Amino acid sequence: MGERALLRDGRARFGVACLVVLALIAVLAPWITGGDPALQRDVVATRFLPPWSTDVNGVFHLFGTDRLGRDVWTRLAFGARVSLGVGLLGVSLSVLIGVLVGGVAGASQGVVSKGLLAVTDFALALPRVVLLLLLATLWAPGVILVVVVLGVTGWMPVARLVYGEVRKLMALPFVESAVALGASRRRVLTRHVLPNALTPVIAAAALGVGNAITLEAGLSFLGVGVQPPAPSWGGMIASGRDALINAPWVAIAPGVALVLVVVACTLVGDALQDSRQ
Amino acid sequence: MARHLVVRALIGVGVMWGVVTLVFLLLRAAPGDPARLLLGPAATQTQIDEQRHQLGLDRPVAAQYGAWISRVVRGDLGTSIATGRPVRTMLAEAWPATALLVTLSLLLSYVLGILLALVQANVSGSRTDTSLSVASVTLYAMPSYWLAVVLVLVFAYWLRVFPAFGATGLDAEFLTPVGRVADRVRHLALPLLTLTLIGMGGIARYVRGALVDLQGSQFLVVARAKGLSKESVLLRHALPNALIPVLILLGLSLPALFSGAVFVEAIFAWPGVGRLLVAAVQARDYPVVLAATTISAGLVVLGSLVADGLVVLADPRLRDTAHG
Numbered sequence: 001m002g003e004r005a006l007l008r009d010g011r012a013r014f015g016v017a018c019l020v021v022l023a024l025i026a027v028l029a030p031w032i033t034g035g036d037p038a039l040q041r042d043v044v045a046t047r048f049l050p051p052w053s054t055d056v057n058g059v060f061h062l063f064g065t066d067r068l069g070r071d072v073w074t075r076l077a078f079g080a081r082v083s084l085g086v087g088l089l090g091v092s093l094s095v096l097i098g099v100l101v102g103g104v105a106g107a108s109q110g111v112v113s114k115g116l117l118a119v120t121d122f123a124l125a126l127p128r129v130v131l132l133l134l135l136a137t138l139w140a141p142g143v144i145l146v147v148v149v150l151g152v153t154g155w156m157p158v159a160r161l162v163y164g165e166v167r168k169l170m171a172l173p174f175v176e177s178a179v180a181l182g183a184s185r186r187r188v189l190t191r192h193v194l195p196n197a198l199t200p201v202i203a204a205a206a207l208g209v210g211n212a213i214t215l216e217a218g219l220s221f222l223g224v225g226v227q228p229p230a231p232s233w234g235g236m237i238a239s240g241r242d243a244l245i246n247a248p249w250v251a252i253a254p255g256v257a258l259v260l261v262v263v264a265c266t267l268v269g270d271a272l273q274d275s276r277q
Numbered sequence: 278m279a280r281h282l283v284v285r286a287l288i289g290v291g292v293m294w295g296v297v298t299l300v301f302l303l304l305r306a307a308p309g310d311p312a313r314l315l316l317g318p319a320a321t322q323t324q325i326d327e328q329r330h331q332l333g334l335d336r337p338v339a340a341q342y343g344a345w346i347s348r349v350v351r352g353d354l355g356t357s358i359a360t361g362r363p364v365r366t367m368l369a370e371a372w373p374a375t376a377l378l379v380t381l382s383l384l385l386s387y388v389l390g391i392l393l394a395l396v397q398a399n400v401s402g403s404r405t406d407t408s409l410s411v412a413s414v415t416l417y418a419m420p421s422y423w424l425a426v427v428l429v430l431v432f433a434y435w436l437r438v439f440p441a442f443g444a445t446g447l448d449a450e451f452l453t454p455v456g457r458v459a460d461r462v463r464h465l466a467l468p469l470l471t472l473t474l475i476g477m478g479g480i481a482r483y484v485r486g487a488l489v490d491l492q493g494s495q496f497l498v499v500a501r502a503k504g505l506s507k508e509s510v511l512l513r514h515a516l517p518n519a520l521i522p523v524l525i526l527l528g529l530s531l532p533a534l535f536s537g538a539v540f541v542e543a544i545f546a547w548p549g550v551g552r553l554l555v556a557a558v559q560a561r562d563y564p565v566v567l568a569a570t571t572i573s574a575g576l577v578v579l580g581s582l583v584a585d586g587l588v589v590l591a592d593p594r595l596r597d598t599a600h601g
Contacts, residue, residue, distance in 0.1 A: 125292045125581070126299075127573040129536035130554065134300070134570050137558045138307035214420045218540060221422045222555055237423055241544075244430050251430075255423035262418035 012271035018264035022257070026080035033074035034059065037231040043069045048247040064249045066239060072253050075231040079254060082232045083261065086147055087213035093151025095205050098158025099194065105159070106166025107189045117163065124156045132215060136224035146225055150212045158204055165197035203272035210265035217258055233258055285585050289578040296574035300567055301345055305338060314561065315358065349571065355564035359557070364568045367553060374444060375542065375549030378465070379534050382472035387527070389473065390480025391520075397481070398488040398511060410485070416478025422540040425471045429544075432467060439466045442546040468545045472537055476530070483526060487519035521592050528584020535573055 025032065040046075046055045046069030054060050055069075063072035105116035135149050169175060170193060178192050219225030220234030228235055233254035240251025312328035313320065320328075329335050333344060348355070354364035393413065397406045433441035440446065446460050488511070491497060500514045501507075535551070542551035550569055557565035 122292055122295050125574065125577045126296060127536065127570065127577055129539055130570045130573045133539070133554065133558050134303065134566055137561060137563075137566055138303060140308075210418065217420060218422055221540070222543065222558070224558060234422075237420075237426060241426050244426065245434050248430055251423070251426050255420070255427065258420055258423060259415060259418050262420075263414055266414055266418060 009271040009275070011267040012275075015264040015267035015271065018260055019268070022080055022261060022264075023084060025077050026084050029074075029077040029081060033077045034071045035074070037075045037078040038070065038229040039074070040068050040070060045069070048243065048250075050247075051249050063253045064247065066236070066247070066250045067243055072236075072250060075236060076233070076253055076257060079231040079233045079236060080257065082143065082226050082230065083213050083217060083258070086143060086150070086216045086226075087209045087261075089147045090150030090154065090212040090216070091205050091208045093147065094154035094208060095158050095201060097151065097155035099162050099201065101155065102159035102162025103166055103189055103194055106163045107170065107185060107193070116159075120156050120159045120163075123153070124160075126153060128153045129215065129218070132219060133222070133224065136219055141219070141224045141227060143226055146216055146219060150215060154208055154212060157208070158201060161200050161204055162194075162197055165200060166193050169193045169196050199272060199276055203269045206265050206269035206272060210262035210269075213261055213265075214258065217254075281589065282582070282586055285582055289582055292578050293571075293575060297346065297349055297571055298342075300570055301342055304563065304567065305341075310334075354568040354571075357557075357562055357565050359560040359562040359565070364564050367565065368550065368568060368572065371548060371550045371553045374547060375535070375538055375551060378468055378472065378542070378547060378549060379531075379538055381465075382469055382476060383527075383530070383534060385469070385473045386476030386480055387523075390477040391484050391516075391523075393477065393481040394484035394488060395511065395516065397485045398492075398515070399507070401485075401489060401492070409481070413478040413481040413485075416474050417482055419475055419478075420540075421471055421475055421537045422544060424475060425467070425541055425544040428467050428471055432470075440464050441467070442544075444546075444548050468541050468547050471541050471545075472534065475537065476534065479530075480523070480526070484519055484523055487522055488515055491515050491519055521588060524587040524591055525584045527587065528580040528582070531576055531580030531583070535576055 041055070041057055041059075046057070046065055047067055049055055049061050049065040049069075051062065051064040051072075053064065055065070059071070061071050061073065063076065065071055066075070101116050101120060105113045105120075131153055132146075132149050135145065139145055166189070175188060175192055178188050183191070216225055217232065217234030217237070220232040221238045223235075223238065225234055226232035236254040237251050237258075240247070240249075240254070243250055310325070310329075312325050312332055312334060315332075316324055316328055326335075333341055336344075352365060354368070356362065357364055357367060360367070390413075393409060397409050400406050429441045432439045440463060444461065444464050445457075446452075446464070449457055449460050452460055492515075497510055497514055500510045505513075538549065539551035539554055541547065542549045543555040546552065550572065553565060554569040556562075557569065
């Protein structure tokens with residue numbers, strides 16, 4: 001694929017820049033913020049301070065404070081760890097399953113291939129949000145559960161994609177010559193076919209990360225995702241909703257961050273997809 | 278074609294059965310004893326055993342599965358733990374509100390999204406095209422639960438033009454018939470706007486992509502060479518071809534819309550299936566959660582069936598293969 005073309009693509013540059021900045025904020029959170037996302041001082045004196053203000057203790061609040069006097073910027077930065085982490089891990093899991101299922105289905109014939117495709121179609125018919133809600137209800141909500149469920153309910157598009165690519169590539173002369181040279185089926189698949197099917201998978205993964213992050217925040221918003229007092233963007237929006245009139249910044253800040261991540265992921269995914277044409 | 282649809286319908290039934298089975302297995306595998314949950318922490322072991330017997334939980338799993346399937350097939354979805362009412366009645370009451378919201382937003386977001394894409398394709402590559410792309414990707418990226426909160430802030434609190442939640446006002450019963458309709462419309466505005474804006478962004482992106490991909494196709498070059506105007510080529514020749522994949526999207530977006538409606542209904546206290554589901558999740562009301570899950574799986578199956586049918590109707594090439 002054309003890496004140069006990708007670098008010249010304004011969408012990709014903007015998307016990557018956004019993601020890099022957000023990743024840096026997440027990684028450097030303890031050093032660029034107040035340090036403790038759950039820190040409360042005098043609640044009555046420090047609650048609902050507007051953005052760009054200094055409280056009675058002389059602490060500066062870039063994005064203001066929430067109902068418990070906690071610094072919104074600090075919670076946003078630490079929440080980025082949860083959001084980006086859960087999104088990346090969940091999508092990694094779904095890419096892993098998707099490549100495995102799609103690759104095997106594409107490289108094999110008959111019952112195995114048909115069976116795997118049928119399973120994929122079935123899983124595609126599962127209502128994702130409802131399944132997430134159901135699982136979060138039945139099991140104790142938590143970060144690991146959310147990651148696993150996002151992975152398990154998100155692999156089907158990747159599998160479909162990989163299947164199509166593998167089928168297409170298997171018919172090409174370079175694969176035929178590898179087979180003629182005596183390479184085993186597994187070797188052909190892992191060394192020759194799958195590496196060539198990588199770009200569309202990365203594009204799909206980029207789009208998937210945005211989706212996964214939105215879903216994770218949605219679960220936390222409904223109270224069945226990441227549990228308080230751990231900071232998460234979805235939880236912040238939910239708690240900010242109650243104080244919308246007095247302190248709209250509590251809900252608006254994490255929402256803007258969410259939109260930014262999803263836009264960035266979508267742009268990177270779009271640019272990757274276009275770079276193949 | 279009829280045969281093709283029958284086969285698809287049979288596959289759909291199979292998928293539904295699979296979902297119901299999966300839900301049953303998940304419920305069995307989940308930690309926690311429903312009997313214990315029902316009776317509370319103060320229950321004695323004898324009471325729990327008795328409750329387990331009443332619920333049929335002491336029977337073999339296969340027998341429980343058989344009984345459950347036969348109940349679901351007969352339309353008996355059980356009784357809500359939280360309200361003590363039949364789940365079927367609760368769903369029947371909630372259903373029309375969701376259908377109204379989802380159908381209207383589907384319609385509006387398709388019409389507006391396609392219009393937006395046409396405007397973009399007409400000036401493709403220009404600055405207007407780019408700004409509209411930025412707008413549509415931003416709308417598409419907005420989580421429904423956040424956009425809803427922002428719209429409430431703007432339209433309910435700052436501008437005070439629409440109510441923040443509910444399906445009817447407190448004074449609805451005392452209004453004239455016309456006033457009552459106006460009241461419903463005002464209450465519908467914000468939930469509908471939330472779903473429509475997000476859906477519109479996604480559809481505009483999709484249709485614009487399809488239209489741009491078609492640019493330079495030979496049949497469009499021919500149409501242009503015949504001397505047709507740019508607008509006519511776009512509307513009469515490019516759009517119908519770009520809409521075929523959009524029809525597939527229509528069927529597939531039905532379940533996505535339902536998912537979106539889950540959040541939107543919860544936020545606006547819109548009395549539909551989505552709010553019912555969220556309330557049930559928060560109250561650990563298993564029978565209601567299960568029933569809503571099964572129904573949304575049904576929606577997915579129905580959606581892909583509708584998409585299949587529409588595509589066969591729209592694309593003559595597929596009609597032939599479906600015959601053979």
